[in-house]
Amino acid sequence: MLQIDRWKRILIIGICLLGLAYAMPNLFYKRVEAHNDAVATIEKTGVTTPELIAARDGWPGWLPSGLVNLGLDLRGGAHLLGEVQVAEVYKARMDALWPELRRALADERATLGAVRRAIAPEGVLKIEIGNADQLPRAVEIVRGFSDPVTTLSGAGQSSLDIRAEGNAVTIQLSEAEKAVTDDRTIQQSLEIVRRRVDEVGTREPTIMRQGSDRILIQVPGIGSAAELKALIGTTAKLTFNSVLGTGGDPDARVGPGQVVLPAADQEGVYYTIDDSPVVTGEELTDALPSTDQNGMPSVDFRFNPSGARKFGAYTSANVGQPFAIVLDDQVISAPVIRQAITTGSGQISGSMDFAEANRLAVLLRAGALPAELTFLEERTIGPELGQDSIDAGRVASAVGFVAVIALMVLSYGLFGVFASIALAINMGMIFGVLSMIGATLTLPGIAGIVLTIGMAVDANVLVFERIREELRTARGPARAIELGYEKAMSAIVDANITTLIIAAILFVLGSGPVKGFAVTLTIGIVTSVFTALWVTRLMTVTWFERARPRQIEV
Amino acid sequence: MAFRLKLVPDHTEFDFFRWQWLTVGISAAMMLASVVLLLLNGLNFGIDFKGGTTIRTESTQAVDVGAYREALQPLGLGDVAITEVFDPTFGPEQNVAQVRISAQEGTEAVTPETIAAVEAALQEVDSSITFPSVESVGPKVSGELIQTAIYAVLVSLAAISVYIWLRFEWQFAVGAIVSLAHDVLVTMGVFALFQIKFDLTTIAALLTIVGYSINDTVVVFDRLRENLMKYKQRPLRDLMNLSVNETLSRTVMTSGTTLVALIALLVLGGDVIRGFVFAITFGILIGTYSSVYVAKNVVLWLGVKRDWSKKTKDDASPFSGAEAP
Numbered sequence: 001m002l003q004i005d006r007w008k009r010i011l012i013i014g015i016c017l018l019g020l021a022y023a024m025p026n027l028f029y030k031r032v033e034a035h036n037d038a039v040a041t042i043e044k045t046g047v048t049t050p051e052l053i054a055a056r057d058g059w060p061g062w063l064p065s066g067l068v069n070l071g072l073d074l075r076g077g078a079h080l081l082g083e084v085q086v087a088e089v090y091k092a093r094m095d096a097l098w099p100e101l102r103r104a105l106a107d108e109r110a111t112l113g114a115v116r117r118a119i120a121p122e123g124v125l126k127i128e129i130g131n132a133d134q135l136p137r138a139v140e141i142v143r144g145f146s147d148p149v150t151t152l153s154g155a156g157q158s159s160l161d162i163r164a165e166g167n168a169v170t171i172q173l174s175e176a177e178k179a180v181t182d183d184r185t186i187q188q189s190l191e192i193v194r195r196r197v198d199e200v201g202t203r204e205p206t207i208m209r210q211g212s213d214r215i216l217i218q219v220p221g222i223g224s225a226a227e228l229k230a231l232i233g234t235t236a237k238l239t240f241n242s243v244l245g246t247g248g249d250p251d252a253r254v255g256p257g258q259v260v261l262p263a264a265d266q267e268g269v270y271y272t273i274d275d276s277p278v279v280t281g282e283e284l285t286d287a288l289p290s291t292d293q294n295g296m297p298s299v300d301f302r303f304n305p306s307g308a309r310k311f312g313a314y315t316s317a318n319v320g321q322p323f324a325i326v327l328d329d330q331v332i333s334a335p336v337i338r339q340a341i342t343t344g345s346g347q348i349s350g351s352m353d354f355a356e357a358n359r360l361a362v363l364l365r366a367g368a369l370p371a372e373l374t375f376l377e378e379r380t381i382g383p384e385l386g387q388d389s390i391d392a393g394r395v396a397s398a399v400g401f402v403a404v405i406a407l408m409v410l411s412y413g414l415f416g417v418f419a420s421i422a423l424a425i426n427m428g429m430i431f432g433v434l435s436m437i438g439a440t441l442t443l444p445g446i447a448g449i450v451l452t453i454g455m456a457v458d459a460n461v462l463v464f465e466r467i468r469e470e471l472r473t474a475r476g477p478a479r480a481i482e483l484g485y486e487k488a489m490s491a492i493v494d495a496n497i498t499t500l501i502i503a504a505i506l507f508v509l510g511s512g513p514v515k516g517f518a519v520t521l522t523i524g525i526v527t528s529v530f531t532a533l534w535v536t537r538l539m540t541v542t543w544f545e546r547a548r549p550r551q552i553e554v
Numbered sequence: 555m556a557f558r559l560k561l562v563p564d565h566t567e568f569d570f571f572r573w574q575w576l577t578v579g580i581s582a583a584m585m586l587a588s589v590v591l592l593l594l595n596g597l598n599f600g601i602d603f604k605g606g607t608t609i610r611t612e613s614t615q616a617v618d619v620g621a622y623r624e625a626l627q628p629l630g631l632g633d634v635a636i637t638e639v640f641d642p643t644f645g646p647e648q649n650v651a652q653v654r655i656s657a658q659e660g661t662e663a664v665t666p667e668t669i670a671a672v673e674a675a676l677q678e679v680d681s682s683i684t685f686p687s688v689e690s691v692g693p694k695v696s697g698e699l700i701q702t703a704i705y706a707v708l709v710s711l712a713a714i715s716v717y718i719w720l721r722f723e724w725q726f727a728v729g730a731i732v733s734l735a736h737d738v739l740v741t742m743g744v745f746a747l748f749q750i751k752f753d754l755t756t757i758a759a760l761l762t763i764v765g766y767s768i769n770d771t772v773v774v775f776d777r778l779r780e781n782l783m784k785y786k787q788r789p790l791r792d793l794m795n796l797s798v799n800e801t802l803s804r805t806v807m808t809s810g811t812t813l814v815a816l817i818a819l820l821v822l823g824g825d826v827i828r829g830f831v832f833a834i835t836f837g838i839l840i841g842t843y844s845s846v847y848v849a850k851n852v853v854l855w856l857g858v859k860r861d862w863s864k865k866t867k868d869d870a871s872p873f874s875g876a877e878a879p
Contacts, residue, residue, distance in 0.1 A: 073826075081695060225688065226666045376695040382686035385610070385826070392643050392824035399822060400815035407811055410559035443827050444755050450819045451762065451834065454812030455769075458804075461811070462773065465804045468564070491776040494721055495769040501713045502765035506758060509706040514758045521762070553558075 004541050012534045019429035019527070022064050022436045032067055035059035066435040069204070070220075071442035071516050074390050076383030077220035078228045081376045084189045084213050086182045088371040090123035090173050093181070097145065097171070098125055098257060099276050104141050105129070112138055117256040118168060125171040132167035139164050142171060149176040182213060188370045190215060193232050195366040215373070225378040235328050235372050236363035238281030240311065243322040243334055245272040264330040265350050271331045273324050278314045280368075283307025287364035289357040290347070297357035298349035301364060308344025316340030327360075393446035400450050401427070408457055412464050415554050418539040419460040419532070426456050426524075426531040433523045442516030452524030458495070459532035462488040468554045477552040478544065485537060492533070496525050561810060562803040570798050570846060571791055571854070577847040585736055588743025595746045600753030603700050605657030605693035607669060610639075610650065611676060613683040617651045625675040631655050631668065641825040650825070657693045703757040707738065710761055714768050722775055729852035730771050733844040737767045741837050755830040763837025766812070770805060770845035775853075777801050782858065790858060794850050809842045 004012075025032040038055035042048055059065060072079050098117055105115040105127070113130015120126035129138050139162055146160035157176040162169060173181060186209055193215060197205045206218040222228055244258060250270050252260050257276065263269040285304045292298040303311055314323075315337045324334045325348055332350040352360065404423065408416035430449060434441060467484030471477070503525065506518035601608050611617075617638045626634050633656040644650065653676070658668065669688055676683050691699075711734055719727035738760050745752050777797040785793060816835045823831055 083694075226669070229666060376692040377690065379689040380685075380687060382684070385686035388643070389824055389826055392822060393819075395643075396819040396822040400818035403814040403818060404811045407559070407807075407814060411561070411807060413558065444758055444830060447819060447823070447827055447831060447834070450815050450823075451812065454815035455766070455808070457811050458769070458808040461804050461807045465801075465807070468803075469800070472564075487780075491773045494772040494776055498714050498717060498768040498772060499765040501717060502710050502761050502768075505706055505710045505713065506761055509702050509709070510754075510758060514754055517755075517758050517762075521765075 004538060009538060012538050015530070016425050016429070016535060019432035020425070022066060022432035023428045023430075025059070025063070025065055026068055026431050026435060028059065029067060031058045032065055036065055036067070064435070066438065068431060068434045069438060069440040070386070070390075071440045071445065072218055072220060072379070072386075073381050073443045074386045074441065074446075075220045076381050076386040077218065078222045078225040079377070079379040079381075080217045080225055080228060080232070081210070081378070082193075082215045082217065082233070082373040083376050084186055084215065084369075085372045085374060086185050086213050087123055089181055089185050090178065093173060094123060094125040094171070095257070095276055101125070101127065101142060101145065101171075104144070105138060108137070108141070119256050120170065123172055126168055127171070128168045130167075135164050135167065135169065138169050142169055149174065149180060185370045186213060186215070189373065192367050192369050193217060193373075196232050196362065197228075199362050199366060214376070221383070223380075225380040229375060229378070231359070231362075233373055233375065234363055235369045236281065236360075236366075237328055237368040238284070238364060239277035239326045240279045240314075241273040241275070241277050241324045241326055242314075242318065243271050243273050243324045246270070246334075247272065261324070261326060261329055261331050263334070264327070264332045271324055271334055273326065273331070277326075278323070279303065279307045279311045281364060282368065283310075284364055287361045289354065289361045292347060292349040296349055297352050297354045298347050299357050299361050299364065300347050301345065303344040303346075305344070308342070311344065311346075312340060312342035316342070389443050389446075393443070393450075397446065397450055397453070400453050404453055404457060408460075412460075412554055414543070415460075415464050415467075415536075415540070418536045418543075419457055419464070421539065422460065422531040422535040423453065423456055425535055426527050427453070429527040429531065430520065430523050433527065434520070439519045439523075440516055441520065444514060444517035445520040448517045448520035448524060452521065452528060455499075456524065456528035456532060459488070459492045459529060460536055462491055463532070463536070464554050471552070471554065477549060480552075481540060481544065485533070489533075492529065496529055499525055560803075561806045564803075566799045566802055568795070568799060568802070570795055570850070574851060578851055581736055581844070581848050584740050584743070588739045588746070591743045591746040595749065597742065597746055597752040598749040600751045600756075601654065601657075601689060601691045601696065602753040603696050603703070605691050605696040607655045607672075607688070607690040609653045609655075609669070609672060609676075609685055609689075610687045611653060611683050612686050613649050613651075613680050614647045615649060615680050615682055617649045618679070619651065621679045622651065622653065622676060625679045626653070626672060629668075629671055629675060631672070632658070639825050641828075643822060643824050657696075699754060703754065706757060707760060707764075710764055711735070714764070718768075718772070718775075722779060723858055725853050725856040725858050726775050728856060729849040730768060730775075732852045733771060733849035734764050734767055736844050736848050737763050737837055737841050740840050741833060744836060745833070750832065751829050753829075755827070756833050759830050759833035759837065762834050763841055766834075766838055767841030767845060770808075770842055771849045773804065774798055774801050774845060774850070778850075778853075791854060794854060798846055798850070805842060805846070809838060812838055 034055040035058050038052045039061075042052055042056065102115060102117075105112055109115065111131065112134050115127060115129055118126040118128045127138070127142075129135065142160070142162050143158075146158040146162065149157045149159050157174055159174060159177040161172050161174040164170075190207060190209060194205075194207050197207060197217070197219060204220060206216065208216050210216045217228065217232065219228055245252075247260075247270055248268050250260060250262065252270065252272060254260060254272050257274065258272055259275045260270050260272050263271065283304050283306060285302050287299055287301045290298055290300045319337050319339060322334045322336045324331045326332070327348075332348055348360070401423070405416075405420040408419050408423075410416070412419065427449070430452065433439075463484050466488040467480050470480035470483045470487075473480075475483070500522065503518045503522040507515055507522070510518055611622075619636050619638060622636050623634070626636075635654040637652050637654075639650040639652055641650070653672065655668070655672065658665070669690070673685055711731060714734070715727040715731045718730045741760060741763060742752075744750075745756065774797055777800055778794060781793045781797050781800075782790075788796075813835065816831060816838065820828065820831045820835055
């Protein structure tokens with residue numbers, strides 16, 4: 001007969017109350033947000049100001065305080081998809097390998113003959129030796145620089161791919177080593193982007209890896225993507241190189257291992273420098289904005305001990321020679337070494353204003369990106385547009401909701417009222433679950449909710465129509481209700497599983513807003529089946545027990 | 555409790571196959587027309603799929619498309635499309651336009667200089683202009699997005715047909731797939747006809763249509779399966795009619811509630827998601843039609859094995875056997 005166990009009743013009501021409790025903070029969005037921010041700030045900094053405490057106490061701590069995250073299209077902010085140029089690292093590795101190899105090979109000049117670097121594509125090191133018949137010996141020496149790669153798939157492979165041909169040894173990173181390097185490059189890039197974004201201190205930035213060599217960055221509340229790009233798009237690769245010549249020709253012919261770079265502040269001046277740096281920005285421990293002796297903005301920096309040692313050795317050996325401070329392939333300045341610098345600290349000055357000096361210091365502190373980041377996709381959404389969308393979505397949801405309720409009540413009377421209450425609970429639960437799992441609500445997500453309003457009643461419609469049919473065969477109202485729920489089940493299950501399949505595919509393949517749609521659709525399906533089947537059933541049964549109607553009309 | 559809104563009378567005996575050939579003809583013609591439109595007109599791809607930049611402008615002054623165009627002319631950006639956006643939710647001082655610049659030859663990444671130049675040029679024309687959103691997608695990403703979108707649609711169709719095949723019979727799966735393909739194709743045809751912007755969210759809309767349409771189809775199939783077991787001797791055609799008639803009230807009611815909610819969103823939800831909502835709304839209409847006409851016609855042609863008694867598989871489905879005599 002028509003009944004539901006007591007524990008089931010308690011469970012159903014409990015789940016509903018829980019869902020609604022988690023949804024409730026969203027009604028007081030601003031206040032709860034201020035509370036959450038204040039709690040986070042106090043926890044992070046330990047500082048308590050009257051404003052922070054007031055904000056924190058604006059919402060009782062024992063209540064749920066999870067909120068639905070608003071997506072960028074609703075809150076406004078910047079979205080960037082960057083691609084890390086992982087191949088640059090191959091080149092850097094080869095360029096760094098060359099001086100070491102040259103030293104090792106030069107030690108055996110007696111047998112190998114003259115050693116020189118030949119022109120080769122980027123990321124490839126080609127070394128020619130004088131005595132071609134001694135090539136096996138050269139290969140042996142080079143092999144000494146190769147390490148075994150430790151990965152799951154690349155076990156047994158070594159880090160360098162070495163080929164001998166004629167009088168030349170061609171060296172590049174092996175495929176296994178490239179894979180390992182790529183992974184490390186992306187991890188480093190992620191870390192550095194994260195540090196740079198954190199320095200600016202915006203709320204809840206999303207920084208995550210996407211695919212093999214991409215980074216997705218979403219920063220809510222930032223004015224424009226260009227602003228964000230200026231911060232994270234700069235490689236900030238700082239090197240100190242020896243200067244081999246100065247000239248006005250950007251296409252001057254240079255030997256292997258040398259490059260021509262433009263001066264940052266002087267139009268038409270180009271320096272020929274040695275491509276292998278003496279010291280790099282990785283060996284910096286600190287950087288601070290300051291002023292030089294002329295009162296112009298500059299950046300003070302300090303090397304770590306090993307950097308200081310290298311820099312000291314180089315400057316003492318090259319007194320009277322110029323050296324170049326190179327930032328992202330531009331020579332910021334090329335001072336002449338007046339005396340050996342052994343203190344391990346120095347200053348970068350050049351044409352920059354105080355804001356630029358400050359940004360450069362931030363970038364140097366956060367560290368250089370291991371490779372350049374190019375941007376494939378960028379989106380800026382203004383906060384007003386987002387607010388407009390929220391308002392429009394809110395109005396549309398309310399109107400849709402009322403219209404659906406009207407249709408249901410007109411069609412099914414009291415049962416329509418039950419379904420409408422269930423629908424309201426359903427809406428609350430969708431927000432509750434979204435808040436609980438910290439999911440992000442996007443504009444298509446709002447559409448997903450509105451669609452759910454329309455579709456949520458489907459399960460109820462199936463049941464009610466079925467009850468109507470069963471009533472015609474006149475088995476008494478209790479039996480009809482019971483059969484109605486029972487027999488509609490198979491159709492409800494099939495219909496919702498197919499929709500779930502779609503939602504899952506959208507979630508896996510979609511990105512950003514589409515993913516948000518998939519999330520609300522999925523949650524909507526689950527909560528609507530629950531409310532439509534169990535909540536309305538509970539209401540129906542409770543009503544039936546009280547009223548004991550001899551006949552019912554659906 | 556006396557009054558009841560009855561969209562469909564209690565007992566209907568429509569012959570849904572009376573116009574069988576007409577409906578098949580209409581469906582086939584619509585699909586054919588869609589293919590032709592897609593080939594001739596093509597889709598109006600948004601930047602998600604074509605690459606390029608869209609800039610949304612908002613101003614207190616009226617939008618002068620001609621002046622905008624003139625201002626951007628000297629920049630030599632190639633194909634620039636400027637459209638004014640109208641929406642009932644806009645205030646009187648809110649004049650919105652959309653500037654779309656196609657992907658620049660030979661540049662993979664997006665150049666901020668171009669965007670800055672465009673913004674400066676537009677500010678010359680109208681000093682009160684603001685740019686509530688700027689979106690750029692490089693050609694590399696857009697290529698991949700197309701690929702992913704096509705996968706998404708195909709994988710969904712495949713997954714659903716497998717599910718239907720497992721739960722019902724293969725004939726039902728074929729019927730479901732044909733009707734889904736019909737819905738997707740015709741919706742795309744409408745997008746080609748009216749040159750509505752086709753972007754990533756449109757794909758989400760297409761998949762939602764697939765989900766909704768299969769929902770409808772499954773409900774009727776479910777009833778058909780039940781009736782096939784109940785009336786072992788009646789011809790398939792009669793049973794199909796019976797099943798559609800029995801579920802007609804539900805079909806109309808659910809489509810009705812969903813449409814009511816969607817129309818609210820279409821009118822009041824703002825212009826940003828209008829294309830998306832339009833696709834879903836249209837799809838629900840076409841999906842309701844196709845599950846009544848297309849899916850069942852296919853199953854009728856293919857026929858269904860009627861001897862259910864020897865099968866044990868269906869006893870596993872929890873509620874279908876409840877009415878067995």
